[in-house]
Amino acid sequence: MLERRNPIKIGEAVRKVMEYRQEGKSEYVSILESGGRYLSEDLRATSDVPHFDRAPYDGYAIRSQDTSAASQSTPVEFEVVDHIGAGMLSDKTLGPFQAVRIMTGAQMPKGADSVVMLELAGAQEQGSKKTMTVKKVHKKGENVSYKGEDAKEGQVLVRKGTLINPGVQAMLATFGYAEVPVARKPVVGLYATGTELLDVGEPLQPGKIRNSNSYMISAQIQRAGAEVRYFGQLQDDFDTCFEAVREAVKDVDLFITTGGVSVGDFDYLPQIYEKLGAEVLFNKVAMRPGSVTTVAQLDGKLMFGLSGNPSACYVGFELFARPVIRTMLFSERPHLRKEQARLDADFPKANPFTRFVRSSLSAEAGRLVVVPSGLDKSNIIMSLAGANSLMVLPGGSRGFERGMEVDVLLLEDQEGSLWPW
Amino acid sequence: MLERRNPIKIGEAVRKVMEYRQEGKSEYVSILESGGRYLSEDLRATSDVPHFDRAPYDGYAIRSQDTSAASQSTPVEFEVVDHIGAGMLSDKTLGPFQAVRIMTGAQMPKGADSVVMLELAGAQEQGSKKTMTVKKVHKKGENVSYKGEDAKEGQVLVRKGTLINPGVQAMLATFGYAEVPVARKPVVGLYATGTELLDVGEPLQPGKIRNSNSYMISAQIQRAGAEVRYFGQLQDDFDTCFEAVREAVKDVDLFITTGGVSVGDFDYLPQIYEKLGAEVLFNKVAMRPGSVTTVAQLDGKLMFGLSGNPSACYVGFELFARPVIRTMLFSERPHLRKEQARLDADFPKANPFTRFVRSSLSAEAGRLVVVPSGLDKSNIIMSLAGANSLMVLPGGSRGFERGMEVDVLLLEDQEGSLWPW
Structure with a gap:
């Protein structure tokens, strides 16, 4: 029977x-082992980024007010009183017409509110005396990266359920997550x-x-x-x-x-x-x-x-x-991601059941195009190797032909979808 | 200076x-450890697939010639002489009007050249005698998967340099690659x-x-x-x-x-x-x-x-x-894959240098669309986490605006490109 x-x-x-x-x-793993895992908690900034005012370029930190009279014909001279690289601190507080030679990423010295880019500063050296000249008015804050400009302490930067990719690892390191909460x-x-x-x-x-x-x-x-x-x-x-x-x-x-x-x-x-x-x-x-x-x-x-x-x-x-x-794994979009693509093959025979055809999805001049990745006999494993997607051909009384728009489910994807059905 | x-x-x-x-x-690893590695040799079929003639459906293996007179009004009766599942062999050779009950994937018995699908066969049982009736002419080869139909021994199925994904693992197993040649x-x-x-x-x-x-x-x-x-x-x-x-x-x-x-x-x-x-x-x-x-x-x-x-x-x-x-890793397409996409943001300022903007590439109704994944200050790591691509804005004297087509390099991709420049 x-x-x-x-x-x-x-x-x-x-x-x-x-x-x-x-x-x-949830469980904790070392940041070194967190690649390819999924965050089990939202990733929050544990500090401002940058966490101090800093120079975004190599140049000279100055008081902008001292450049108010500067022009091509009337350069203003500054005395260079210190010299700091990234990670170093100057113990100087800038007085009028004083400058600190500063490298990209270094903390702004006290009193400075602007940076003259290296290429625009004329440097001179006479014995132990170093000076530089500026030919342009600088505004307060010009060429300064301010504390908290990129991220504010407490801000949610990446949502839980996100795959930890190279960029997320950079953020985890920036915020001191030596141990990372990931989905078991x-x-x-x-x-x-x-x-x-x-x-x-x-x-x-x-x-x-x-x-x-x-x-x-x-x-x-x-x-x-x-x-x-x-x-x-x-x-x-x-x-x-x-x-x-x-x-x-x-x-x-x-x-x-x-x-x-x-x-x-x-x-x-x-x-x-x-x-x-x-x-x-x-x-x-x-x-x-x-x-x-x-x-x-x-x-x-x-x-x-x-x-x-x-x-x-x-x-x-x-x-x-x-x-x-x-x-x-804490994903809010757990199903296969669905996209639309132009069908580049014929399926003349109708089928009462919805077909999932192992497919190769690619793009031609910015348009998604999908073709079967092999002969579509259901006992053929050959087509699985080249498949990056499943074409969805809804069941019914009609076939499908080249040029039609069809739904495609992506297999090698992290974004997912809320509900593709 | x-x-x-x-x-x-x-x-x-x-x-x-x-x-x-x-x-x-090249080095050899166990098939169990080969996932995510890259093939260092072309993957060849080590045998035909299937390597024997087999039934693609549950049903009855018969000699097609015995159905030549079958029709709705004149069903032909067969004696069921054996019963085999996948992996079993029948020791019978079919004579006239004999049938073997056969399950999907089982080897065709000797003498049989066609399979009657279970749903279309009328089965009767009387004591120890089993019979079934057919109401339709069957052609030679009907519902038979022939030896070598899916792949021929020696055929190259996957090229070296290919990532070993689930489909490739299935093929490796099918062809007995207990040890797999992969790129060191x-x-x-x-x-x-x-x-x-x-x-x-x-x-x-x-x-x-x-x-x-x-x-x-x-x-x-x-x-x-x-x-x-x-x-x-x-x-x-x-x-x-x-x-x-x-x-x-x-x-x-x-x-x-x-x-x-x-x-x-x-x-x-x-x-x-x-x-x-x-x-x-x-x-x-x-x-x-x-x-x-x-x-x-x-x-x-x-x-x-x-x-x-x-x-x-x-x-x-x-x-x-x-x-x-x-x-x-033996790839012949080692560079980032390049696609075209519609820009969905404005970059009014020209830049003499080619810009690579960390971007989020997605599709809308089958068209690729690209937006920056964050503020594009070069010292901001925030935008890295959401980036799945790099938008390429060629250097020159003009800016770029919403709606333009731009090149995009894909970061999370295995296909690659021959030369995107």
């Missing part, structure tokens, strides 16, 4: 999964199921294929920002699978299996969910590939039953598991 | 650096110079700032795909700096310093290069920020003297050091 399943819409399926999303947890990486348990699976190191055998899904999904889990706990491969045997899954699910934040979710005679995941007492949220989604993707929850913990088909497995992870992971 | 430097064009500067690029070296990570030595620099853990002091550049550049080095060897901070003292640089440069593939390259009185890098006997390729580039960026070579080893200004430092790394690193 063939089991009948009722397909639900993709947005409805994602909504059901997200009802069981969990909040992220969710731990994702993974089992591959299927009697047909050989390990990557094994020679091929008739009727069997090497297990590629667990390597692929592990890499996807890491790309999403989580940590993988890979438990191994399981044969299609109910008792073995049941015990293995029951144990494995205990110690992880999310649990993923690949294979065994279809209606085939050796697909045991549905029975395993039932015997565990897990609630199946859905077992059929109106999408291709991946229509048999099944998600269940056990005591609030999500169990993702992804298809054993590599393409379906890939798509199922990105649509359903990724937003849960990103939520635990 | 103010030193006069002759600015050269950015493309000319990059060309001079690339003359000293080095080839990459170039080792980049790094010293931060400047008396003004405090360590990230130190409290602020008058006139001093925390060292943010070495954290930022370390993250940029890692993002580019190389390994950092951070040697620490140096005070602005010639003898100390000279000895430190002379020792450090020996053990690394590339060497980077931040700070000390301007014409200020405490900028010692030019003298250090001279005393080392290094050839200075250039010490002034017609660009903002980063015009004082200096690159030298010593016995063919590149030494990058980046500005101490965070923005200039950031840009200098991406334009000059990144392509050298990417070349060592």
Whole structure:
């Protein structure tokens, strides 16, 4: 007797999964290990930047009022009374017609309110006496970077959930975050199921294929920002699978299996969910590939039953598991980023289900263009390598042709989207 | 006496650096550690995919010729003689009007040349005798995935220099690459110079700032795909700096310093290069920020003297050091990827030098749009965190205004460009 399943819409399926999303947890890591992690708190300025008035150029710090009579024909002479580089302090307080030679980034000396740029100052030296001349009126504050000009103490500079990239690391260092609050990486348990699976190191055998899904999904889990706990491969045997899954699910934040979710005679995941007492949220989604993707929850913990088909497995992870992971990384935009692009291929055949086509998104003269990244048979893994996006072709009675605008979901992206469905 | 430097064009500067690029070296790592590394050899199919004829759906394997008389009104009955799942083999050879119940991915039994989809087959069971009926003519090869259909043994599937992403990992596993040939990570030595620099853990002091550049550049080095060897901070003292640089440069593939390259009185890098006997390729580039960026070579080893200004430092790394690193990672497109985008801000002031403005690139209805990611003062690190690109505003006598098309260099990208200048 063939089991009948009722397909639900993709947005409805994602909504059901997200009802069981969990909040992220925070931990501290050294700034040196913070790259690629996600901030678990807003990054605030711990001081003004700059935290003192400073020279933005090499030149001479002066009192601007002393230049009021300066012009090309009437240069004003200053006595150079000190000489400081960045990180040095002058102990002088400037009197009338006195100047301090100052380097970029150095703190303004007392009394000075303006900097004459090096290129515009005429310097003279006679014995131990150093002077310089100015031929232009300088205003108060001219060529001075003022305290707090770039950032004010307490200001929120970067929101929590942001990936720590090189620029964020610079800010963390500037504000003295030797230890950085980051999201603890969710731990994702993974089992591959299927009697047909050989390990990557094994020679091929008739009727069997090497297990590629667990390597692929592990890499996807890491790309999403989580940590993988890979438990191994399981044969299609109910008792073995049941015990293995029951144990494995205990110690992880999310649990993923690949294979065994279809209606085939050796697909045991549905029975395993039932015997565990897990609630199946859905077992059929109106999408291709991946229509048999099944998600269940056990005591609030999500169990993702992804298809054993590599393409379906890939798509199922990105649509359903990724937003849960990103939520635990404090993202407010946990779903794949959606953009519009011009389709540069024909898909004449209509399909009642929404198709997710592995695609290569690029730009031509400032316009986004999308093409399939390979033949789109669902059992072809070749197209996965070149895919940077998933083209969305809504289900319905019509095909799609070159030149149409279609939605595209970006795979290699940190921005995400609030809700793309 | 103010030193006069002759600015050269950015493309000319990059060309001079690339003359000293080095080839990459290869090493083997476990497939489990290959994620995020770069292939050092083309990835070839080590077998056909599939490597046997198989069923793409659950159903019944049959001899197509036996369906020649089948129709809605005249169903043809088959005897079901075996039952196999993926990874199992049938020892039967099909005779006339015999069928094997077969699951997705299983090898086709001998004699079979077509698969009846489960949904279209009428199954009956009477005692131990199982039969099924077909109401439609099936062609030879219908619903069969043939050996070699997806990939042929020996075929190049992914080019060397490609980042190993989840899709590539799936292919590596499929083809049995338990050990993967990847580019050895170039080792980049790094010293931060400047008396003004405090360590990230130190409290602020008058006139001093925390060292943010070495954290930022370390993250940029890692993002580019190389390994950092951070040697620490140096005070602005010639003898100390000279000895430190002379020792450090020996053990690394590339060497980077931040700070000390301007014409200020405490900028010692030019003298250090001279005393080392290094050839200075250039010490002034017609660009903002980063015009004082200096690159030298010593016995063919590149030494990058980046500005101490965070923005200039950031840009200098991406334009000059990144392509050298990417070349060592076997990339044929080692430079930042260039795209065109609509400018959504005004830059009314002309500048004789080409400006690189830290920017946020996004898409609106399929069109790329670029805005500055912060105030564009060159001493402001705030804008770095939100930057995913550098807007290129060519030097000249005119400003730029909203709506114009400008070139943009992408920072978070793996595709790269052959030559963007």
